[in-house]
Amino acid sequence: MGIFDKLAGGAKAPDESARRARLAELTATAKRGLAAFAETGAALAAIQAEELWRLSAPTWDSWCSSELGLTERRVGQLIEAARTCSTLKETGVLPRSERVARELAGLPPEQKVDAWKEAVAAAGGEQPTAEQVSKAARKRKPKKARKPPVAKATNYRVPGAAVRIVPRKSGFTSYVAALEHALELARKAEQEAAKGNLRVA
Secondary structure, three states: OOHHHHHOOOOOOOOHHHHHHHHHHHHHHHHHHHHHHHHHHHHHHHHHHOOHHHHOOOOHHHHHHHHHOOOHHHHHHHHHHHHHHHHHHHHOOOOOOHHHHHOOOOOOHHHHHHHHHHHHHHOOOOOOOHHHHHHHHHOOOOOOOOOOOOOOOEEEEEOOEEEEEOOOOOOOOOHHHHHHHHHHHHHHHHHHHHHHOOOOO
């Protein structure tokens, strides 16, 4: 007889103390389940650090796949979440899900603590949502430097010819600088051609 069968009508209602004991038992089970991701991540971190996976697989990735049915990336997320929970122990409130803990990934430990405290405060001292944690974490993540716009190849029409400037990723400063340098090279080539009576390409 399962939990849901007991909930169906027909059974005699248990007394108050039995109900309280049942509540305590199920709450403990639920709490263990909520904390399981941290325990799982800590166990996986130990298996990886001690290289115990070598006893049954040629690579870490293949062990993750064959033993757990998970990708190496997913296992890495669980390990990171466990490390985050370990870092947050001092706050007295721990994330109840790996999804929430994952929002702090990539932050240094002290910033994880600061972001978590801010998220808990935003939740009124209760368990914050993933969105609240994400918002607090984003404030602390370094802003990505904007890449300068990539210069495009440009054609210039001049009397009797066409000049094309194709910027390279490194070393390109400006079209004018490129044209001036090309002009200098062209002059040298013409001078060399004049000395040897060579044809300039």
